[in-house]
Amino acid sequence: MPADLAVIGLGPYGLPLAQAAVAAGIPTLGYATGPEAGPLSPAELRRMHASGFRRATDPAQLGRVRTAVICAPTPRGADGGPDLGQVEAAARALAGRLRPHTTVILESPVPPGTTEDFLRPLLEEGSGMRAGRDFHLAYSPSRVDPGNRAHTPAGTPKVIGGLTPACTESAAAFYGRLTDKVVRARGLREAEAVQLLETNFRHVNIALVNEMAVLCHELGVDLWDVIRCAETKPFGFQAFRPGPGVGGHAVPQDLTGQTSRALRMVELAQQVNSRMPGYVVQRAATLLNEHGKSARGARVLLLGVTYKADLADQQGAPAREIAVRLMELGASVSYHDPYVPAWSVLDRPVPRVDSLYEAAAAADLTILLQQHRTYDLQGLSVKAQLLLDTRGATPTGAAHRL
DSSP, rough: OOOOOEEEEEEETTHHHHHHHHHTTTTTTEEEOOOOOOSSOOOHHHHHHHHTEESSSSGGGGOOSSSSEEOOOOOOOTTBBBBBBBHHHHHHHHHHTTTTTOOEOOOOOOTHHHHIIIIIIHHHHHHOOOOOTBEEEEEEOOOOOOOOOSSGGSSSOEEEEESHHHHHHHHOOOOOOOSSSSSEEESSHHHHHHHHHHHHHHHHHHHHHHHHHHHHHHHTTTHHHHHHHHTTOSSSSSOOOOOSOOOOOOOOOOTOOOOOOOOOOHHHHHHHHHHHHHHHHHHHHHHHTTTOOOTTTOEEEEEEESSTTOOOOOEEEEEHHHHHHHHHHTEEEEETTTTOOEEEEEEEEOOOOOOOHHHHHHOOEEEESSOTOOOOHHHHHHHHHHHSEOOOOOOOSSSSEE
């Protein structure tokens, strides 16, 4: 069966899009631009293949589709901004096979201006065609929330911005097959700026509540009770919760070096969030001290080393830096995570415990970094000698909370 759609980039953005397309009955072809690191389970991948999803190894197959969506990851580069290397590779693979009237959509998280100033020249040079005249070009911010079962692709509105009004309508017609609501932006840059705002909103608000966590600890105030009360306000407030750091694939952008004005709040938020692993280790060392133990030689068990609960994805997870800092203090670090069978830090394997309760009972300190559903937190709080809960997930009074 010929494919209607090519998803280029089978990572955290591409695989969920391909899954939604296959579920909607759209014949879909997947083309990898790098290692596959998507949030789908092996069972979900098998169901996709059974429903007609195919992987392409020959880029020539990309020229047989009506819509091509570039979902290549854009990890943090050496300059702190997103690395567009995989987007470029995707564009070059597609450009030489691009046919007239194809709709090309970029979903990767990128700074405003990237689709027009970076992607468009690559496609036009490689294809000999002109965007907006010979093929459609649009941007749509990815709104994937891995592991979230409440907000499905069908129920999540998609924002579309095209190079021309016709480009916008062509992209909207495609996404209308996947979602109940399509929102049209004025153009490419507006749609790209939506992604910028959504990503930075998350990071800035997490930074705010992380700052509150430090302040409330110093004041002897129960932050978790503060949040519980504050979130009853029906307007003007959205609850965020602190944690040991911020992980994930979307890189916060302050646009430094790309415009004359940086987003100062984003820059400050990055500083605040990047300090949280160190703060967790500081709290851990203080707790050990208060119980007559030194961090040097202490047995520390880390629970949950992924960046998000109930997923295997470790992209940007603060667990790695926390483990490094603990090791630098001389602690003996082990870990447990039902989704991570093996884990290395500083090129050294970290021991993985099998019997969780026994390991928690034997450890001088257990640190809950990720709240996986499989964890019986009430049982852990009873078994652990000393428990530091960075997620506020344990019953009140059962553990030391961040």
